[in-house]
Amino acid sequence: MQRxxxxxxxLPYLLVFPQMAVTVLFFFWPALKSLxxxxxxxxxxxxxxxxxxxxxxxxxxxxxxxxxxxxxxxxFSGGVTILAVGGSLFxxxxxxxKIRGLSVYRTLLxxxxxxxxxxxxxxxxxxxxxxxxxxPYFLSFITAYEFNWxxxxxxxxxxxxxxxxxTHLGYNIAFYVAGLLxxxxxxxxAADVDGAGPLRRFASIIxxxxxxxxxxLVTLNMVFAFFESFGVIDAVTKGGPGDATMIMVxxxxxxxxxxxxxxxxxxQSVILMALVIGLTMLxxxxxEKKVTYR
Amino acid sequence: MIHALLIACIAVVAFPLYxxxxxxxxxxxxxxxxxxxxxxxxxxxxxxxxxxxxxxxGRMLLNSLVMAVTVAVxxxxxxxxxxxxxxxFDFRGRMVCFWMIFVTLMLPVPVRLMSTYEVIGTLGWINxxxxxxxxxxxxxxxxxxxxQFYLTIPNELAEAAQLDGAGPMRFLFxxxxxxxxxxxxxxxxxxxxxxxxQYLWPxxxxxxETMRTVVIGLEELIPRSGTELPTWNLIMAGAMxxxxxxxxxxxxxxxxxxxxxxxxEK
Numbered sequence: 001m002q003r004x005x006x007x008x009x010x011l012p013y014l015l016v017f018p019q020m021a022v023t024v025l026f027f028f029w030p031a032l033k034s035l036x037x038x039x040x041x042x043x044x045x046x047x048x049x050x051x052x053x054x055x056x057x058x059x060x061x062x063x064x065x066x067x068x069x070x071x072x073x074x075x076f077s078g079g080v081t082i083l084a085v086g087g088s089l090f091x092x093x094x095x096x097x098k099i100r101g102l103s104v105y106r107t108l109l110x111x112x113x114x115x116x117x118x119x120x121x122x123x124x125x126x127x128x129x130x131x132x133x134x135x136p137y138f139l140s141f142i143t144a145y146e147f148n149w150x151x152x153x154x155x156x157x158x159x160x161x162x163x164x165x166x167t168h169l170g171y172n173i174a175f176y177v178a179g180l181l182x183x184x185x186x187x188x189x190a191a192d193v194d195g196a197g198p199l200r201r202f203a204s205i206i207x208x209x210x211x212x213x214x215x216x217l218v219t220l221n222m223v224f225a226f227f228e229s230f231g232v233i234d235a236v237t238k239g240g241p242g243d244a245t246m247i248m249v250x251x252x253x254x255x256x257x258x259x260x261x262x263x264x265x266x267x268q269s270v271i272l273m274a275l276v277i278g279l280t281m282l283x284x285x286x287x288e289k290k291v292t293y294r
Numbered sequence: 295m296i297h298a299l300l301i302a303c304i305a306v307v308a309f310p311l312y313x314x315x316x317x318x319x320x321x322x323x324x325x326x327x328x329x330x331x332x333x334x335x336x337x338x339x340x341x342x343x344x345x346x347x348x349x350x351x352g353r354m355l356l357n358s359l360v361m362a363v364t365v366a367v368x369x370x371x372x373x374x375x376x377x378x379x380x381x382x383f384d385f386r387g388r389m390v391c392f393w394m395i396f397v398t399l400m401l402p403v404p405v406r407l408m409s410t411y412e413v414i415g416t417l418g419w420i421n422x423x424x425x426x427x428x429x430x431x432x433x434x435x436x437x438x439x440x441x442q443f444y445l446t447i448p449n450e451l452a453e454a455a456q457l458d459g460a461g462p463m464r465f466l467f468x469x470x471x472x473x474x475x476x477x478x479x480x481x482x483x484x485x486x487x488x489x490x491x492q493y494l495w496p497x498x499x500x501x502x503e504t505m506r507t508v509v510i511g512l513e514e515l516i517p518r519s520g521t522e523l524p525t526w527n528l529i530m531a532g533a534m535x536x537x538x539x540x541x542x543x544x545x546x547x548x549x550x551x552x553x554x555x556x557x558x559e560k
Contacts, residue, residue, distance in 0.1 A: 005452045006382050006462040015379035016391050018372045019432060023394055026429035027401045030409035037409065091303050097296050107548055108304045112311075114540035116491035116509045119533050122516065123314045126526050134313070134330045169307065170544070171555065178556045227402040231493030235513040249404040253494070256408045265408055273405040280400050 031273065037266030056267035065243065066251070066268075073247040076161060077225030083165035084172055085217050091169070092176030093202060106177055113170030117163065118231035124163035125236050128155070149237070153244025156237050160245055164225060164232050172217050179213040180206070219283040227276065248272060311537075318342070318530035325527050337527070345531040349515055354508040355535065361426050361496065361507055362489035366482050368431040374474070377440035378466055382452065399434045403494055411498055425499045426507075430489070436481055439557060443477050444470065480554030483547045487540045508536040 038056055040049045060066045095105040112120070127135050130148040139147050149156040183206065191201045207214075230249050233239060239246035239254065246254075248268065256265030317325055319338040324331050345351060379385070380392055403410065410429060419425030447470070455465040496507045503511075515529045544551050 005449065005456065006465075008383065008462060011462060012379040012383035012385040012388075015375045015383075019376035019395060019437065020391060022372065022428065022432040023398055025413060026410055027398045027406065027432060028394070030406035030413055031401050033409035033412070034406050091300070091307075094296055094300050094303065101297075103548075105300055105304070106552075107545060109307060110548065110551070111541045111544050112307060114487055114491075114542075114544045115311075115537045116493065116540075118491075118493050118509050119512060119537050120310070122512060122529065122533055123310050125516070126317065126530065127310060127313060129526075132326055132524055132526060134332075137328065137330060166307070166310065174552050174555050178552070223402075227404050230404065231491075231509065234493070234497070235510075235516075252404060252407060257498075262408060269405045269407065269409075273401070276402060276405060277400045 034266050034269040034273070037262055038270045040263055040266075042262040052263070056263045057271075060264060060267050060271070065246075068243055069246045069248050069251040072157070072243070072245060073226060073249075075157060076164075076229070076245070076247050077222050079157070079161035080164045080168065080225040080229075081218055081221040083161065084168040084221055085214065087165070088169050088172030088217075089176055089214070092173050092180055093206070095173075096177055096180040102177075106173070109173050110170040112167050113174075115167050116231060117167050117229060118235035120163040120167045121160060121232040121236040124159055124166070128159045150241055153241055156241055156245050160229075160232050160236060163236070164229055168221060168224065172221070175213055175217055176210065179210045183209055216283060219279055223276065223279050223283070226279070227272075314530045314533055317527055318534050320527050322525065322527060326524060338531075341527050341531040342535070345515070345528040345535070348528060349511055349532055350503055350506075351508070351532065351535055353504055354506050354511040355539075357426075357505060358490055358507040358509065358536075359539070360423060361492070362486045364423065364427040365430050365489035365492075366485035368427060369433040369436050369485050370478055370481055372431055373433050373436035374440050374478075377437050377444060378462075378470070380437075381441055381444040382462065382465075395432070395434050395437050398432050407494075407498075414499060420499060421501050421505050422499075423505075426496055426505070427489075430492070430495060433485075436485070439477060439481060440474070442557075443474065447473065476550075476553070477557075479547070480550040480557065482554075483543055483551045484554035486543060490540045508532075512536055 039051060039053060041052045041055070042049050091109055095102055095109065127133050128147070128149050130136055130146075130150060136147045139145070146152070147155050149159050187205065187209075188201065191205050196204070226247075227249060229247065230253065233245055233247060233250045234253075237245040239250050249272070252265050252268040252272065255261045255268065259265075313332070316332060316334050318341055320331065320335040320341075321337045324335055324337075376391065376395065380388060414420055414425045414429065417425070419428075451469060452465060455469050460468065490507075491509060492507070493509055496505075497510050500506050500510075512529070512532050515525075515532050517524055
């Protein structure tokens with residue numbers, strides 16, 4: 001729909017200027033610069049640059065450490081997504097049954113979204129603490145296995161996954177509740193008449209109806225876990241023990257800021273960029289679908 | 295039955311926060327005692343006061359507040375103006391602007407980490423409030439939300455305003471703005487939480503204690519070596535102070551929060 005009603009030669013440019021200035025200066029220019037850096041070898045003090053073609057990429061792709069960080073990233077974001085999307089669907093489905101108090105329940109389930117993943121990580125760090133934490137304490141009655149995240153990589157991974165998923169539950173619940181409330185009552189009544197039980201009704205009617213939301217939330221939680229989870233890793237595990245929780249974003253930061261390996265961090269930036277473009281495209285397939293239903 | 299299941303879910307979800315609160319009210323003996331004590335104690339006030347002083351909480355909370363409010367307000371203003379331009383004007387480069395805003399979605403901080411830091415360095419903005427806030431102000435989602443909203447406003451409104459002799463800026467402030475408050479409130483809640491909970495960006499840009507935000511400052515309270523006292527009660531008191539403002543905003547402004555979340559992602 002075209003609705004051009006105002007005529008002014010310079011005003012529209014003035015209006016978009018702030019947005020464009022921020023976008024060009026802090027998004028486009030740095031992104032191009034990262035692309036450029038990925039093709040150069042830069043001395044640690046940044047005083048000399050040598051063009052090396054794709055050597056930085058070749059080096060990364062031949063590096064077992066890098067593959068581990070890729071694998072860790074997928075384990076981490078997969079774990080967060082399954083836990084946060086699955087858990088929120090379960091809770092939202094319960095809360096939108098025809099019962100009183102929906103808004104109270106929703107409030108009581110939404111608030112964790114306000115907690116920064118890093119702060120959540122610190123709380124869970126204490127719950128998981130090998131000497132003082134209550135989780136290892138209670139587990140010690142059941143098993144002699146030592147749940148020490150400082151020594152066991154998978155415990156550390158569980159720790160960061162659980163705390164990240166915890167903060168993201170509220171976000172997903174908000175979407176699922178909105179989606180579930182939008183299902184027309186007539187559809188559900190028809191299922192009742194057909195004698196479908198609650199589980200059957202959920203599996204064959206409700207779940208397919210809200211699958212666009214699920215698809216959207218899965219991609220969104222993946223993006224979130226990939227790119228916004230630096231805080232929880234830095235505050236809690238710093239990538240350790242060893243490199244058990246070294247995810248791609250944290251490795252990029254470490255190689256760039258601490259290792260001062262600008263070429264390699266540029267190449268890692270470019271690989272992450274390709275990934276986020278892929279995920280965003282996926283997300284927009286959902287948006288298109290939704291537009292046609294409106 | 296459903297109520298019981300829901301209450302169980304809430305208990306599981308709320309437990310970590312309850313536990314953090316409980317620890318923040320205990321003294322150090324109670325924190326380390328076995329079996330763990332799961333009831334609040336009487337040392338809340340002294341722990342909070344001590345954490346407040348030890349970590350410069352006042353300053354860090356102020357920094358977080360400045361950052362969250364500036365980012366939220368800045369994003370809203372910038373997005374409102376550019377959405378207004380894109381919807382109500384026909385100008386050369388309109389689609390280019392639109393696509394440029396869209397592409398920012400695909401460039402989160404980590405993928406342009408080193409180079410953005412360099413730009414901030416060139417501008418001399420390291421360790422300043424403008425370095426902390428301005429680069430986060432471009433927002434595709436907020437721009438799209440305003441654009442979406444403007445498109446739902448009947449064309450007749452703009453025509454009527456023009457008949458009244460109102461120019462575009464008067465139309466924006468006297469006609470569109472009063473209609474936009476619900477969207478602005480919703481966006482503000484979501485963006486405030488986004489700004490408050492930033493981690494990577496303030497970690498890069500700030501390098502003195504007086505500029506740290508509370509979310510990154512908290513990490514420095516954690517005892518990393520075995521020789522330090524396990525003052526987890528103070529850490530939890532700090533964590534409670536860091537998480538209270540955004541959580542309170544979600545609870546008290548729930549209606550706006552849900553609206554902001556669900557609509558800005560369309």
